[in-house]
Amino acid sequence: MAEPALEEAVALAAALPDLDVVGAEVVRLPKMHAGMLFGKGKIEEIKQRIQAEEVELVLVDGHVSPVQQRNLEKAWDVKLLDRTGLILEIFSDRARTAEGVLQVEMAALSYQRTRLVRAWTHLERQRGGLGFVGGPGETQVEADRRAIDMQLKSLRQNLEKVVKTRTLHRAARAKVPYPIVALVGYTNAGKSTLFNRLTGADVFAKDMLFATLDPTMRKITLPSGDDVIMSDTVGFISDLPTELVAAFRATLEEVLDADLIVHVRDISHAQSEEQSKDVMQILESLGVAEESPLIEVWNKIDRVDDETRDALITKADRTDDLYAVSAITGAGMDQLLDDLAGKLKDPRTEATLNLTFAQGRERAWLFEQGIVTDDIQTETGYDMVVFWTSLQKERFKRL
Structure with a gap:
């Protein structure tokens, strides 16, 4: 439409x-x-x-x-x-973390390189962002190409350093015995408002597309007494540029690591169903839709009329893994919080793994997870006994 x-x-x-x-x-x-x-x-x-x-x-x-x-x-x-x-332009204006800024600039440069008929404007800018909107600059195509290639090379080198640091942080976080809950959804679905309501944080939340770009994480204690880590992520959008899917791999990796994915929908939006399909397609392309447990949250029920709201709540009550809430008023939040703990309980099973000496990275990951109960060196490698969840088993397969 x-x-x-x-x-x-x-x-x-x-x-x-x-x-x-x-x-x-x-x-x-x-x-x-x-x-x-x-x-x-x-x-x-x-x-x-x-x-x-x-x-x-x-x-x-x-x-x-x-x-x-x-x-x-x-x-x-x-x-x-x-x-x-x-x-x-929007992503460049909003990116805050070092990795986010570098990856957006690289995406922008890759996009710009296909458009050498355009003036390269990184030398002079009238405002923040990428410079597509304002400012004069060099116009010679060869100068453009040289400037872009040199800038891309420099950004890749800087990004390698940032990624190494992030990898260390992720390894340290993997040792924390708390499950991760990732909020995903179409842009402006109310994820950051929901995140703030759940965590008591003060993340930038505004009725605006792409209000959140960089991943934000907070620990919360559920009513059951269980501790979990909540992660707020970038909003998805239809026809998302392929450059940006790669640029925000950092954010999407938070979803790959999640023990539970919470798909937040703006149920008051006229195109809510279409937006939901766009989100699910992106999740499926990342390979996370089937691996990780997923629940759906119909947000913004405060924006619909009373009759529609009652119908949404009734349907949510009768449907597993579905919740009708308002992150603004708090309606439906108690039930969501009460049920989160149960959704995160993944029974553990014992398994024996035979790893070769060449599988050092996999062996190190198992120890980082704290799930190794026995480790015996053999002539060809290691016989390891692990006590893991089904999600950890799937992650190990990806390694």
């Missing part, structure tokens, strides 16, 4: 600072024009609106090829961003 997609595109634009959206419309394309995207009549019509509103930036919610971008910018005398470029 075009209208909900347009609303989301406007919300994306609003998520970027310093942008004032003066107009938005759905443009029907009976035929895709290779060089200009739109037909001559539509280009002239939009040009008149651009001039009348004194527009400086045009956003197209879709893929725009480098040639189309160059031609449209020349025809309209404005800067133009497609969906990928806009999301990259």
Whole structure:
């Protein structure tokens, strides 16, 4: 449906600072024009609106090829961003951790390298972000290529150092005997508000797309007395640029390590079902949907009418692994907290493993998990007895 997609595109634009959206419309394309995207009549019509509103930036919610971008910018005398470029700008503006910043910059550079018809703007910027939106810079294609390649090489070196540090932190966290609960969901589903309600933290939460980008973790004590670690993650979105899936591998790794995944949905949104499918597709592509236990939380029931709210609560009460809540008012939260402990109890079983000397990394991981009960060296390697959960068994297989 075009209208909900347009609303989301406007919300994306609003998520970027310093942008004032003066107009938005759905443009029907009976035929895709290779060089200009739109037909001559539509280009002239939009040009008149651009001039009348004194527009400086045009956003197209879709893929725009480098040639189309160059031609449209020349025809309209404005800067133009497609969906990928806009999301990259937002991610750059929000990333806070060292790894997040480096990975976003690398994603942006990879995107920029395919568009050498564009001016490279890392030398001069009028505002934060990646520089797609403002600022003059070099225009020579060869200078662009050299600058991008040198910057990518430097970023990769810096990222290697950061990843090593993060790996050490992850290894240390693996020794903590607390299960991890990861909140996932479509962007603006209310994950950070729910996270704050559950943990008492003060994570940035706003009615805005991509309010959270970097993973945030807090320990909480459930009503049962059990301690768990809650992880708030980046919001997913339809047509997420492939560059950004790689760029936020750090956040997605938190989901891979989770003992329980909590899929948070904005049940008041008109496209909630479609958003849910987008999230599940991304989880399945990561290989986590089947391995990790998953529950679904219908958030924002305070935003629907009384009749709809009663129906949602009734359905949640009658359905396993489904909860209807409001992170704002706290409705339904007690039941969710009470049930979390039970969802996290994974019975342990004993197993004997025969590892070769070459499987040192796997052996070290087993010790890090604290699940080794016997370890005997043999002529070919090690006979190890472990006492593990089904989730630890699946993680070991991935190693």
